[in-house]
Amino acid sequence: MLDNFVSLIRTVALPWFATTASPQRLAAEAPVVTLSIYPTALIEWLASKGEHSLAGVVLRRWLTLHPHLRSQFDEGMNLAREGLRPYRNDTCVAAGWTSFMLGIT
Secondary structure, X not given: OHHHHHXXXXXXXXXXXXXXXXXXXXXXXXXXXHHHHOHHHHHHHHHHOOOHHHHHHHHHHHHHHOHHHHHHHHHHHHHHHOOOXXXXXXXXXXXXXXXXXXXXX
């Protein structure tokens, strides 16, 4: 049991913390699982650091990984364009809304 825990720390946690060492590294190397689950959080964090171009890198990586989610992303962008907020808790819609609101492309 302890060996499994240590293995997870080495294979999941430590690589994640290594990617947070710099905004550039996070944008380029954030693990696929993290990028897939938390695209909006990563985009917002980078934008809050003034790293809008790197937030765009994260956005493009996410869209490349998940082209089948483009319609939900576009839905979020359209809501933002119309001055509306997402009406449901949907990561893809939120990513589109946030990207539009922050001017991330």
